[in-house]
Amino acid sequence: MSAIEGGRSAANQAEYDVRCEWGLDGLTRLAPISDVLVIVDVLSFSTAADIAVSNGAAILPYPANDDSAVGYAAAMGAELAAPRRAGSGFSLSPASLRSIPAGHRLVLPSPNGGALAFSAAGGNTFTACLRNCGAVARLIARVCSTFAVVPAGERWPGGALRPCLEDLVGAGAVLAGLPGRKSPEAEMAIQAFRCFEGDPGRALSQCSSGRELTGRGFAKDVALAAELNVSRAAPWLKDRAFVNHPGCV
Numbered sequence: 001m002s003a004i005e006g007g008r009s010a011a012n013q014a015e016y017d018v019r020c021e022w023g024l025d026g027l028t029r030l031a032p033i034s035d036v037l038v039i040v041d042v043l044s045f046s047t048a049a050d051i052a053v054s055n056g057a058a059i060l061p062y063p064a065n066d067d068s069a070v071g072y073a074a075a076m077g078a079e080l081a082a083p084r085r086a087g088s089g090f091s092l093s094p095a096s097l098r099s100i101p102a103g104h105r106l107v108l109p110s111p112n113g114g115a116l117a118f119s120a121a122g123g124n125t126f127t128a129c130l131r132n133c134g135a136v137a138r139l140i141a142r143v144c145s146t147f148a149v150v151p152a153g154e155r156w157p158g159g160a161l162r163p164c165l166e167d168l169v170g171a172g173a174v175l176a177g178l179p180g181r182k183s184p185e186a187e188m189a190i191q192a193f194r195c196f197e198g199d200p201g202r203a204l205s206q207c208s209s210g211r212e213l214t215g216r217g218f219a220k221d222v223a224l225a226a227e228l229n230v231s232r233a234a235p236w237l238k239d240r241a242f243v244n245h246p247g248c249v
Contacts, residue, residue: 017180020149020171020189023161027116030148036124036140041113041152042170043209046129046235047094047225048108049242054233056102058241061117065109076240078105084218095220105241112152117237125237126245128174130200131224132231137177139234139247147178149186154209165207166225168192169200173228201226 012029013019019030031037040046049059060078062069073080082089082096090096090106100106108114117127124144128136140147151167172193175186182190196203204210204226213222236245 013183013185015181016183016186017145018147018149018175018178018182018186020151020175020183020186022151022163023153024116024119027120027148027150030150031120031123031125034146034148035144036126036147037120038136038140038147038149038171038174039113039116039120039125039127039152040129040149040167040170040174041110041116041127042129042166042225043164043204043213044092044094044221044225045108045110045113045117045152046127046170047131047221048092048097049113049127049235050129050132050231050233051094051097051224052100052104052106052108053235053242053244054231055097055100056244057097057100057104057106058243059235060105060107060241061114061237062107062109063115063118064111069107069109073107076105076107078107078241081106081108085216093218093221094224095218111155116150116152117242120237121240127235127237127242128170129225130170130173130228132229132233132235133170133173134177134229135232135248136234137174139245141177141179143247145180147175147180149174149178149189151189164209165192166204166209169196169203173197197228200228 172189
């Protein structure tokens with residue numbers, strides 16, 4: 001084995017039960033060797049999915065809100081989410097989804113969490129946020145022994161991954177509830193969560209992503225995303241749609 005091949009093998013954290021790595025590359029490395037994958041996009045895909053499935057709706061992730069999304073929604077028998085800036089209709093804004101009815105199917109484009117979930121259409125995949133971190137961790141801990149938690153991150157203007165505070169904290173909130181030997185990357189995320197556990201609202205309102213959303217008029221979304229362990233939902237990817245896992249208690 002070459003030095004490069006050995007480095008690639010080590011990067012998948014296979015010697016640990018509880019793993020954490022960023023973005024699509026992290027998903028690609030960790031998911032194949034883990035019993036379960038948890039995607040974390042606190043601001044805002046994962047929070048939106050939690051609120052929607054708590055109401056009995058289904059969220060179909062998609063990478064981008066473009067012409068292809070229109071065709072995808074039609075093919076899947078679902079409504080395409082409105083642009084967040086529209087201010088009306090169901091959108092990536094978690095606040096807009098508080099009234100979504102049971103049984104409604106919504107294609108929710110998102111370049112971060114939605115894109116990762118679309119890439120992970122197979123396997124045992126969940127999405128989690130601060131609102132439901134405990135519920136998801138308890139559920140998967142009952143049935144799995146190896147875990148991959150993937151913070152989605154944001155994007156720099158050029159398209160490169162921007163690791164962000166809210167997803168590190170959200171990943172740590174899930175990881176803190178999982179049993180087994182944790183990788184140093186997982187431990188780091190847990191410590192980030194512990195740092196803000198007493199006041200997650202401060203972390204989300206003052207971090208770059210939170211200030212950006214607030215400046216665009218979405219302070220309610222930031223406040224909803226900062227609520228810790230208020231939901232018992234566990235959005236689970238089944239037939240390309242996130243629905244509430246039947247094992248939720």
